[in-house]
Amino acid sequence: MxxxxxxxxxxxxxxxxxxxxxxxxxxxxxxxxxxxxxxxxxxxxxxxxxxxxxxxxxxxxxxxxxxxxxxxxxxxxxxxxxxxxxxxxxxxxxxxxGPTLSAAVRRAGAMDEAEVRMLGAGLARALAAVHAAGIVHRDVKPGNVMLAADGPSLIDFGIARDSGATPLTTTSRMVGSPAFMSPEHVAGSGRVVPASDVFCLASLLCYAVTGRDPFGDGPVAAVLYRVKYVEADLDDVPDALRAVLERCLVADPAARPAAAELAELLDPGAAGRWPDPVAQHIxxxxxxxxxxxxxxxxxxxGYTPTEATADSRPELHQLPTQGTD
Incomplete structure (x- = not known):
């Protein structure tokens, strides 16, 4: 980096x-x-x-x-x-x-359930603080999560906004990353709420435990269609974790757990440290x-970065006047 x-x-x-x-x-x-x-x-x-x-x-x-x-x-x-x-x-x-979550998964592969629970509990607590301040992050994805020795960190509030304010983007511009959007993102930025971040976090945790995007890849339109109308692919998610994530991935935002509740649901069985390959990367x-x-x-x-840092340069995301990153 x-x-x-x-x-x-x-x-x-x-x-x-x-x-x-x-x-x-x-x-x-x-x-x-x-x-x-x-x-x-x-x-x-x-x-x-x-x-x-x-x-x-x-x-x-x-x-x-x-x-x-x-x-x-x-x-x-x-x-x-x-x-x-x-x-x-x-x-x-x-x-x-430390590396981004996306860089860590690319290098070391998917994480075990215990480590994903640790990751998710930390990020859910971060979102709870964001939501308590009246903000919706709007772009919770692997590239916006940094892994450090003391746990994960959620970064980039460049497109976060006051949840009661007028949307800072035009209706023709998309805010977020297609594979890690919620159905509300697809429906229109004015419908994005704190529960939308919870949906996106659950998608991110699916990625961390399986190593693949939960709504597949392909053309943006196809991915967005699956986000809005098709259930996430949870086939390889361990059963206990899957039961938690399914609650977050329901279509109705009101039916999803709040971020603080999600942290409590993920805590049991969480690891105390990163797996060795991730710890070495950090x-x-x-x-x-x-x-x-x-x-x-x-x-x-003329300076040459080390192999570890060269693979994970951060993504500079959009600020509040802009649309997609």
Whole structure:
């Protein structure tokens, strides 16, 4: 995940010295930053200049920062700082040294039930905190889950929004990732509610325990059709876990357990630590972070990331004015 800066990459963002480039996407770039006063490294997301010139963008971005600051709880990469009025708007969140869930499954394969229960209980508690703040995350998927030594972390509130607010996307744009959407996502963003995140989390846990998307692959339209009208493929999910996930994957949002209840349902039988291959993967990321921060200067062109970090560059997801990632 830690790559060299480009010639045109910033060397400073707000009070953060930039050390490495983490990734890029349709909205901008993500960098590893270190505060002038020290402390743990952070992930700093910047917004492209052309996006920032959108007349309504800065107001929406400013509101997004305010809403995200209200969230606190376990297993969350919390918003630490941000500036909607900077020439290049930015926000900083806690940096998680570890692979994404998708990278971990690609490398080590599906997880056992106990480890998936540990994963799910942690993420359900994270969602409970998000929902308590009146926010719907809207994009709970393997690429938005980081695995660290102390458990999973839910990242990217870029398309989260106040659940009582007017949708920040246009009705013609889709918010989320097709394989990990809820039926409400497919029906329209205005219908997405906290229970929609629970549906998406259950889909994510199916992926973690089987190694495949619960609604299959293929054209986006076909996947969306299956999400809305066809039951998830739970054939290879262990029976006890399957009974829990089936409650989350029902069509009626009101019939699904709340996030806090789901955490309690998953806790019994949960593992106390990651399986060895995942723990080794995390340790490689930690060593890479230590290596980079010990340099005390930016990574310049020519730096080669280790094999562990090269396979899991983060996805920079859309901010509240945009649609799909």
């Amino acid at each position: 830690l790559g060299p800066l480009r010639e045109d990459s910033p060397r400073r963002i707000g009070p953060y010295g930039v050390r490495a480039r983490l990734g890029a996407g349709g909205m901008g770039e993500v960098f590893l930053g270190v505060h002038d006063d020290g402390g743990d490294p952070v992930a700093v997301k910047t917004v492209r200049r052309d996006v920032a010139r959108d007349p309504g963008f800065r107001n929406r971005f400013r509101r997004e920062i305010t809403v995200a600051r209200s969230v606190s709880g376990p297993h969350l990469a919390l918003l630490l700082d941000g500036d909607a009025d900077a020439e290049v708007p930015w926000l900083a969140t806690g940096y998680v040294a 340790a490689e990321h930690e060593r890479e972070l230590a290596r980079v921060t010990a340099l005390g200067r930016p990574l310049l062109p």
